[in-house]
Amino acid sequence: MKGLYCKAGVSDAETKFIIQETTLPEVLDSHQVRVQVKACGLSAVDLKLLDDLGIQRDFIPVGREVAGVVLQVGPNVAFFQPEDEVVGILPLDSPCSGLCDTIDVDEHYIVQKPEKLSSVCVAGALRDALCAYTALHTHAHMAxxxxxxxxxxxxxxxxxxxxxxxxxxxxxxxxxxxxxxxxxxxxxxxxxxxxxxxxxxxxxxxxxxxxxxxxxxxxxxxxxxxxxxxxxxxxxxxxxxxxxxxxxxxxxxxxxxxxxxxxxxxxxxxxxxxxxxxxxxxLNPEVWTASSAQQGRYLHILKDIVEKMSTGVLRPQPEEAVPLYEATVTMETVQRNQKKKAVIQL
Structure with a gap:
């Protein structure tokens, strides 16, 4: 199984993205869910933030906004069953790249995806919707x-x-x-x-x-x-x-x-x-996944976002999906800020 990883350089120009082989453990942890990824959103990797949080690795997994189908659940998982469609954002310290065919993720980072909501659509728009929700509700107390x-x-x-x-x-x-x-x-x-x-x-x-x-x-x-x-x-x-x-x-x-x-x-x-x-x-878009202090509130926000997308309250601009073989070149473009984001369909 292959995934996309970032090898940080001294400068942004020296930052490289490479495809690497990776494996998953045979046994799931008690609260983990194994998901077959259908679509993955790509956003620029904030290397400075990772350094500030003490997350230092030779190869940093890339692609964290994922949508897919549950294959297997851990013994203590309460909210999901195999064949459930799910969506979520992988935590900053996740060992998995979202561009792997199959990933393991804690059940507290994903929510159910409505059937009529496209995997490509939600993977491409979830991060921006979360930022909008955080800006308007959490920070500005919109009324x-x-x-x-x-x-x-x-x-x-x-x-x-x-x-x-x-x-x-x-x-x-x-x-x-x-x-x-x-x-x-x-x-x-x-x-x-x-x-x-x-x-x-x-x-x-x-x-x-x-x-x-x-x-x-x-x-x-x-x-x-x-x-x-x-x-x-x-x-x-x-x-x-x-x-x-x-x-x-x-x-x-x-x-x-x-x-x-x-x-x-x-x-x-x-x-x-x-x-x-x-x-x-x-507005720090990573604040919810960088801290577990308000995990329940974060999951409530994700559920509300996907519900509003499925009912048409939130209508993202259509994002053309990029095939997996173009992932490396596409990610380099995103990292250089020549493109705000991209979606890979697996």
């Missing part, structure tokens, strides 16, 4: 009547945020990074109250949001990155809002949920947050 600004709403993560917020009665504004994205997001109206084309003029963001909210600002901002300096280079960086603009569009008591790991706030920024009594929280 009906709130106003929300989703930056880069056409991304997979942004789209999940928009759909989840609209379902809960939140008024949503979003930004587009190209004419094609703008056309796509305009089709979501009236669910989306306003689409702001920042690719035309990034400085339009602040006045247009304040115009839409009567000068009060929004209750929640969810970003996909932010500029720390006004003159940061790169076409993609120019489309990101400056940190001061994000704080400026926040209303009193607002919440800014950021994906920017290295965010630094200057004293004037902190002063403005203080005056608004607003807060900044960091």
């Amino acid at each position: 009906a009547g709130h106003t929300l600004l989703v930056l880069d709403g056409a991304s997979s993560f942004g789209l999940m945020c928009i759909q989840l917020a609209c379902y809960h009665g939140v008024k949503v504004f979003t930004t587009s990074h190209s004419q094609q994205q703008h056309t796509f997001l305009e089709q979501l109206r009236p669910s989306v109250a306003r689409v702001i084309p920042v690719y035309k003029d990034p400085s339009d963001l602040l006045p247009l949001v304040l115009e839409e909210t009567g000068g009060l600002g929004v209750d929640i901002v969810i970003d996909s990155g932010a500029r720390l300096q006004e003159n940061e280079e790169g076409d993609e960086m120019k489309l990101l809002p400056h940190k001061h603009d994000i704080i400026s569009v926040l209303g009193v008591g607002g919440h800014w949920v950021t994906s920017h790991q290295g965010l630094q706030l200057d004293p004037p920024d902190c002063r403005l947050l203080y005056l608004k009594s607003a807060s900044v929280t960091f």
Whole structure:
């Protein structure tokens, strides 16, 4: 049995992905489930996070968002039986690559998959849906009547945020990074109250949001990155809002949920947050699998996500499945941030 593994280099350019032979133990642990993988989602490997958590290996398993069918269960497994369809995210310290034909996983990391939900669809969208759920419910405490600004709403993560917020009665504004994205997001109206084309003029963001909210600002901002300096280079960086603009569009008591790991706030920024009594929280997509402190809550979130996908509340953008023989090249593209994610069909 073969799996995909990451061999870390000194720099990102030296990081390699290789196919290696692997074996599973003959006997399952008491709470483990043996799953035949049908589809696996690929996301960039955060080597710095693994190092911070003390997870150091010569070869790091790749592919953690999996969907498949249960083949065998351990003696103390309570929630699954053979032939059950399941989906979940493997923990950071999992010895198994999700691209193996068969994997062993603890029953507390997977949930039942509804029959009508495609394995490819759920494996490709589960991580972004979990991030959206964490940002809106756990961090921002979203409620009906709130106003929300989703930056880069056409991304997979942004789209999940928009759909989840609209379902809960939140008024949503979003930004587009190209004419094609703008056309796509305009089709979501009236669910989306306003689409702001920042690719035309990034400085339009602040006045247009304040115009839409009567000068009060929004209750929640969810970003996909932010500029720390006004003159940061790169076409993609120019489309990101400056940190001061994000704080400026926040209303009193607002919440800014950021994906920017290295965010630094200057004293004037902190002063403005203080005056608004607003807060900044960091969205770490691995927080649920890095700690078992709220395992029950995490499983509840996963169950709610797959249920909302199966009923059409959450409708991920279709992700074209990549065959297994292209996994290595595809993963290298994802790791270099040339592609946000990919799905491998086994």
